[in-house]
Amino acid sequence: MLTFTIRRLILSVPTLLFISLVIFLLLQLAPGDPMAQVPLTVPPEVKEKMREALGLGAPLHVQYWKWMVQFFWIEPQVLMDHWFGTTFAEGKQRVISWQTRSPVMDIVVQRIPQTLWVVGLSYIVGILIALPIGIYSAYKQYSVFDQSGTFITMIGFSIPPFFTGPLLIVVFSVQLGWLPSIYDTTHVVTDWASFKVQFMQMVMPVMVLALQTTAQISRYMRSSMLDNLGQDYVRTARAKGLREGVVVMQHVLRNSMIPVITVIALGVPSIFGGAIITENVFKVNGIGQLLLTALFANDIPMVMTLTFIFAILIVLFNLIADVLYGVLDPRIRYD
């Protein structure tokens, strides 16, 4: 297993390099000009100087190499400095945002907690709702509960978050006035009352994202349980007189969780992608919203870095899913 993990880790390096190259070339091919916003009164030679200062004059491979050095070599050093108080990265050129003229990673680090709170919590909530639904609807296949569960998950699949979001806002913020429609990220939890405010403002974005997760995972859970419920070992377990709860919750559930856990791991990156829309609806200033504003402002270093972070997440969780699959199921042997 360890060799497999190491091999996969090594293999993910060319994958990530390829992805970074694709993103880089895409951004280079794009016709947007970061100097477009500079006033026309600025003389052309000054503009050319500004362009060079941004590193735009250099040939493509030099630009790509410099970005790689900055992202893979200097930024980790900055992180080390931050953690251990060393001075590796002092005076070195970091990836600078064209919008704010500050290091991209600093802004990303400021924005990530909001995204993680909303996205992470919604994923956990979604899974916690999905698992019991999946288990019970498989156990009572074709019952009313199963049928309506299937219908609701179909709806969860089909209603896009940019519709559920405004819909929930109309119902709960406008008509009923129970929940705030905008997520206030400056809110600090100090006591019980402020915790309640934080809770109230998180309900809607979390539920919108959780609906998607629930729909997907409960379907996987159901079909995985159905696969196992018909197996011989289940009949054996029942025949030797085990209680139904033990048969279902221990024998069947444990075996059914194997594929579901990999699906859960694989779904993490896509929920980050979905968060772009949800963050936009509820005005959460996470990394999804950061990506959007950077795109509209033609801030190429920021877009490049953020897209690449999404790519790292995907590759990482694919790897985690593969390794988990091997660890959980002794029948799977990669070597």
Place this chain on the structure above:
Amino acid sequence: MTDQTQDMPASGATDPYAALQDKEPPKAPRSQWKDVWDQFKRHKGALFGGGFLVFITLAVILGPYVWQVDPQKLDIRNKDMRPIYVALWNGDAKVGWFRPLGTDNLGRDILANLIAGGRASMAVGWAAMVLALLIGTSIGVVAGYFKKADFWLMRFTDLVLSLPILPLLLVAVTLFREPLRANFGPEGGMFILIVGVVGLTSWMQTARIVRGDILALKEREFILAARSIGTTSGKIIRRHLLPNVISPIMVSATLGLATAIITESALSFLGVGFPSDFPTWGKLLADAVQRMEQYPERVVLPGILISLTVLGVNYLGDGLRDALDPRIRGR
């Protein structure tokens, strides 16, 4: 055998082989597609889903001929009208039968806009789905059939699968909007761009499924037979392999249609879709979000249309999957 004849002395007494003879002429053989249709009919959700998809497609195609209001026509005097049903609970509301679903803040008719938006959304959905199917099927077939291409094509598919799709879509659409607009006009350029990026980023699942099926089919005897009488590779693929993988392709076509419609709407919602005077369902929804407190119907109507269409397509795919799977069919 002897037990059976003893059980049935009446028929067995005269002719010992009577039970083995066919009394009536055998029924005409059933075609595969009739079986598929019979199974499909039993899936109520799929029937409704397919029916709704046909209905909505016809509605957006024929709608402009029935409801002949120009969706772009500004009618400032009649702006901000409510749908006719609002009159049921609010007698003072500004409603009128000549604008059954109301008008927007510039007085444009919402019903006409929904029809026009549906045309755009469905056109993008179908075109992107067809593009994704073409790419996915050809890559899947080539990878499955030609051993040399398999490794590299599948590595390439894996690489594309690990690209962050939504961010890349956003990047591509924002950055390539201007040149395509300049070349093909604002609507045509955007259509090509969105269909292109959605199609180019959603073919991977189809390719994987098709490749798997082709790999299994390739080893079967009928392919060997075809090859032994000298059929060329191209002919084998067209005559023998493609008809056999049509069912997974159809299932992924429905999924692709749903994804394409949702992706287009999401892009429009995020403000990188079609220009603002060119309605699509996602665009209508996004434009209405600003004032949804006063006019919730402007958000709800396009949202419901998107959701119902996607729901119908998903159910259709579900039913197709069951109907086209010979292991499930007939149970």
